[in-house]
Amino acid sequence: KQEVTQIPAAxxxxxxxxxVLNCSFTDSAIYNLQWFRQDPGKGLTSLLxxxxxxxxxxxxxxxASLDKSSGRSTLYIAASQPGDSATYLCAVSNYGGATNKLIxxxxxxxxxxP
Amino acid sequence: xxxxTQSPTHxxxxxxxxxxxxxxxxxGHNTVSWYQQALGQGPQFIFxxxxxxxxxxxxxxxxxxxxxxxxYSSELNVNALELDDxxxxxxxxxxxxxxxxxxxxxxxxxxx
Numbered sequence: 121k122q123e124v125t126q127i128p129a130a131x132x133x134x135x136x137x138x139x140v141l142n143c144s145f146t147d148s149a150i151y152n153l154q155w156f157r158q159d160p161g162k163g164l165t166s167l168l169x170x171x172x173x174x175x176x177x178x179x180x181x182x183x184a185s186l187d188k189s190s191g192r193s194t195l196y197i198a199a200s201q202p203g204d205s206a207t208y209l210c211a212v213s214n215y216g217g218a219t220n221k222l223i224x225x226x227x228x229x230x231x232x233x234p
Numbered sequence: 235x236x237x238x239t240q241s242p243t244h245x246x247x248x249x250x251x252x253x254x255x256x257x258x259x260x261x262g263h264n265t266v267s268w269y270q271q272a273l274g275q276g277p278q279f280i281f282x283x284x285x286x287x288x289x290x291x292x293x294x295x296x297x298x299x300x301x302x303x304x305x306y307s308s309e310l311n312v313n314a315l316e317l318d319d320x321x322x323x324x325x326x327x328x329x330x331x332x333x334x335x336x337x338x339x340x341x342x343x344x345x346x
Binding site: 124151152154156161162163164165166169209211213220221222223224225226227 | 238240265267269274275276277278279282290292322324326328333334335336337338339340342
């Protein structure tokens with residue numbers, strides 16, 4: 121059974137700092153991994169999607185890496201800003217035919233202090 | 235804005251009642267999934283519909299049921315509500331065969 125863990129559960133950093141969020145999964149037979157952002161009480165915004173054949177994806181100040189063999193992914197945020205404050209969720213998809221079920225971690229709550 | 239809308243935004247129900255939540259998919263998306271997110275937890279997969287047929291289900295009892303309509307809008311129905319059903323319910327749509335999912339803003343259900 122696939123399990124996804126995110127560390128740390130919460131993180132508070134001063135504005136401008138570079139930071140790394142961690143995600144680990146127990147079954148390396150994934151199809152892809154996604155990072156999402158969730159603002160309080162809101163839906164999810166997709167940040168980056170990494171296919172299992174890829175090592176990393178970049179979008180602006182965000183860079184996500186994937187090491188399938190070790191069951192790990194990291195989300196790197198450069199030059200953090202107060203507007204980055206949110207919960208960050210990672211989710212994996214174990215391809216099982218037509219169903220693209222996402223298995224989520226419990227998230228990292230990020231607070232960027234001005 | 236993902237183009238996925240959900241209604242209502244908030245809902246308060248009493249234990250034992252029934253509830254229907256609605257989702258309007260992004261244009262052209264024929265696959266919709268529903269997730270339950272309890273406070274402080276990650277979303278949990280409930281089920282997926284593709285072209286009006288359920289084709290995947292998570293570990294949820296039969297009192298959670300759904301429908302998908304020809305225009306690809308969708309409903310989640312929950313019967314015999316329990317206190318533990320209090321959560322944010324999210325729907326996500328995608329084009330069948332592609333893997334990026336687009337989430338709606340969610341419906342906050344409170345069961346008292």
